[in-house]
Amino acid sequence: MSLSNLSAYMNRSTRYVLDNTAKILRMEGAKEPSRAPMTLFTFQTREDLKQFATGCDADIGGTSTLHFDLDESPERNKGISGDLATARFWGEMRLDVRPELRGRIRGGYAGFRSKPRPSLFGEICDDVSNHQFLGLRLRLGGDPRLRNSYFVNIQTDGPVTTDLWQHRLYFKRSDGEWEDIFIPFDNFILTNTGELVQHQITMFRERIRTVGISLLGGNSGVSGAYDLGIHSIRAVNEEDVTKPPSMEKDPSFGA
Incomplete structure (x- = not known):
């Protein structure tokens, strides 16, 4: 293990201890659960981007391309006050295969998607049980043509590792500017290996394992150049929602 990876591992171990100590104190009534916005992931440095894994159909014989880079373009990052860099997820969506x-x-x-976060004492997960929305x-x-083919995916720490909670990303803007999208956690649909799970259950929000975004052009039969900027992923409550959230459950999920 490299020094940088060892340092990250030890930092996660320290966080695991602190997080669980805080939970014990809350159970004892020493502290009320916080409703403050919780930042799950930021995308401002190369170290931030190392927390994520990427994949596309080219991994199994498709012809799509994928890039996941730190974007320091002043033009694309205008409107993001104080932050000089964001992530850029881009490439060519192609339906053909070899x-x-x-x-x-x-x-x-x-x-x-974010990578699992092992530590000395167990895997780090995020507890968003006191928050209503993913922002x-x-x-x-x-x-x-690809704007309706993006989905956000959440994996919880459950017994079925192929379970995935999914919701379409509904974009309001079409001018290439930044926008905030809020999705109620209750509106995510449970899927397994790309299929809707017949008996829907409540998401186990106490242990969020990974979060990611997928572009499913094959589901909608749409190809073309894609380009998505990502600034942050947060858990928030109603008082922090700055724009109307996506309130309807979308059965049109993807694999």
């Missing part, structure tokens, strides 16, 4: 795999696999997807600050670019 000739020898046609009819055997389906192309048309790309995505990124994302995003910038939509690329081919406008």
Whole structure:
């Protein structure tokens, strides 16, 4: 293990101890649960981006491309006060696959998600049980035909590792500027390996394991250049929602 990885591992171990100590104190009534906004992930440094894994259909024989970079462009980052860099998720969404795999696999997807966070005492998870909404600050670019093909995905620390909570990202803006999107945690749909789970249950928000965003052009049959800026992912409550949230459950989920 490299020195930088060892340092990150020990930092996570320290956080695990502090977080669990805080939970014990709350159980004893020493402190009321906080409703303050909780920042889950930021995307301002290269170290921030190392917390995420990426993948697309090219990994199994598709032809889409994927880039996940630190974006220091003043033009694309205008409107983000105080932050000089964000993440940029971009590439080409293609539905075709290599000739020898046609009819055997389906192309048309790309995505990124946070990596699991092991520590000396156990895996770090986020407790958002005191928060109502997932808040994302995003910038939509690329081919406008792809705007309805983005989904946000949440994995909880449950017994079925292939379970994924999913919700479509509904963008309001079409001018390439930054916007905040708020989604009630209760409106996420439980899926498993791309299929809707018949018996829906309540999300276990006490232990959020990973969060990510996927582009599913293959589901909607749309290809083209995609370009998404990501500033932050947070958990918030109603008093911190600055724009109307996505209030309806969307059954049109993707794989």
